[in-house]
Amino acid sequence: MKILYSATALLLAAAPAALAQNTALNVRIATLAAQEEPKVLAWRRDLHEHPELGNQETRTAGIIAAHLRSLGLEVQTGVARTGVVGVLRGGKPGPVVALRADMDALPITETNSLPFASKVKTTYLGQPVGVMHACGHDTHVAMLMGAAEVLSQVKKDLPGTVKFIFQPAEEGSLPGEEGGAKLMVKEGVLTNPKVDAVFGVHVNAQTEVGMLRYRPGGEMASSDRFTIKVHGKGAHGAYPWNSVDPVVTAAQIIMGLQTIVSRQVKLIDDAAVVTVGTIHAGVRYNVIPPDVEMSGTIRALNPAVQKQIWAAIQRTAKGIAESAGATAEVSIEPYVPVTYNNEPLTAQMLPTLRAVAGAANVSEQKAVTGAEDFSFYQEKVPGLFLFVGGMRKGQDPATAADHHTAGFMLDESGLTLGVKTLATLAADYLVLKH
Structure with missing residues (x-):
């Protein structure tokens, strides 16, 4: 019987042996990551106390650029408005791997009593509001700064190049502004040198520190906005038969939209969401208006379902x-x-994740209907995005404040694992592809 082996299968079979040869380097990376912890915590606390909204991260970008330059990296600033890119060339030729962190905060007023809690205020879309790192992007920046310092200390042993991408506006831009990963890609962040693979992590407030979670394939949903304008005929509220009532019609449309997911999407294969979030109609209680406008969000985990x-x-x-x-x-x-998440890449790097955190601390998670613009990088090159635990051990996840809330809180003891994960993923990928 003739047996055919795919290139991917052969690569996966060879991966453990190749990574075993990288043990000494990985031990050094782990040691350096632990030594970096005081710096990483200081960076994180400073960034948390001084948050900046998307496309406004000038202070944050300045801190990052100064740090990367101090490490001897090639540094580019002003990418996608406020983004920073650093390039570390290893001691040997080889492939190029990218590591990404997002920098922006949210228009949320913090309620935590931390000594480094944000007191920053701003005006957002005409409304006075606080500014807060309520999704952990401050930790992402600090972890990637730490990973850059770790890898710069072992660069002579790296067979290739590491590109550090510090991205603005992951949470979105103001109306009429471009920003985020889409603009980073548009401005060539994955070229010169051309990136072969990209990795990113996101801290998670409902996952215990010390844990890593991942999912091959569709991990986080696409996110689209829809707007529906219903045009009818206005009338006096006392004489509805003289109208073509757009309010009643809009209500029927809203209910009809709910049958798309519940009756038309094969939910045993792919989750999806259609949510109406706004509806605007009329100015007076006894007048049937001529028009109604509603808007909402669509979430899907499969482009065909989308x-x-x-x-x-x-x-x-x-x-x-x-x-x-x-x-x-x-x-x-x-x-x-x-x-x-590219399936072959995820499988190749799974031994790395297990080695970094311990096999018992690495698990495959269910897909989530939140969205992440890291997906724009993954459209161009193979990518792996995973979650790092940020909840204190033993805490009930139901009691942990959610992301994007005023009480969002993290256990900082999980950040060293993030530094070690990013640095080791980069080093192991370069060895596997060398």
């Missing part, structure tokens, strides 16, 4: 409107693609 939902929203809204004698305009704005 497109299926787009078509179903068009069909549902327009069909229901027509049945009522009204019309509906539907617009869909793609925002973030599916965060899709």
Whole structure:
């Protein structure tokens, strides 16, 4: 019987042996990461106390650029407005791997009593509000700064190049502004030198410190915004038969949209969400307005399902409107693609994750319907995005404040694992591909 082996299968079989040869380097990386902990904590606390919104991260970028220059890296600033890119060339020729951290904070007023809690205030979309690192991006920056320092100390042993990407505006830009990973890619962050693979981590407040979680394939959902404008005919509220009531029609459309996921998407294969978040109509209680506008979000874990939902929203809204004698305009704005972990790359790097955290502390997680613009990098090159525990040991996840909330809190003892994970992923990838 003739047996055929794919290139991927052969590479996976060879991976443990190749990584075993990298043990001495990885031990040194782990030692250096532990030594970096005081610096990493100091960076994180400083950034937490001085948060900056997307595309405004000038102070943060300055700290990062100064640190990378002090390590002797090639540094580029002003990428995608405020982004910073550092290039570390190893002592031997080889492939190029990228490590990414996001820098921006959120328009949220912090309620924690930490000594380094944010007191920063701003005006966002015309409203006074605080600014807070309520999603852990301060830790991402600090961990990647630490990983850059670790890898700079072992660069003579690295067979290739490491590119450090510090990205602004992951949480999105102001209306009318470009930003985030999409703009970083547009401005060539994955070229010169050309990146072969990209890794990123996200701290998680409901995962115990010391834990790593990952998922091959679709890990986080795509995120799209839809807007539906229903056009009817206004009338006095006392004489509805003289109207084509867009409010009632809009209500029927909202209910109809709920059947897309519950009755048209094969949920045993892929989760999806259609949520209406806003609806605006009229100015007076006894007047039927001529128009209604609603908007919402679409989440999907499979690009084919994403497109299926787009078509179903068009069909549902327009069909229901027509049945009522009204019309509906539907617009869909793609925002973030599916965060899709390349399966062969994930399998190749799984031994690294287990070696770094311990096999018992690495687990495959279920997909989530949150979104991440790391997906724009993954559209261009193979990528792996994973989660690092940030909840204190023994805590009930149900009692941990969620991301994007005023009480968001992290156990900083998990940051060293993040530094070690980023640095070791880069080193092991370069060895595997060398």
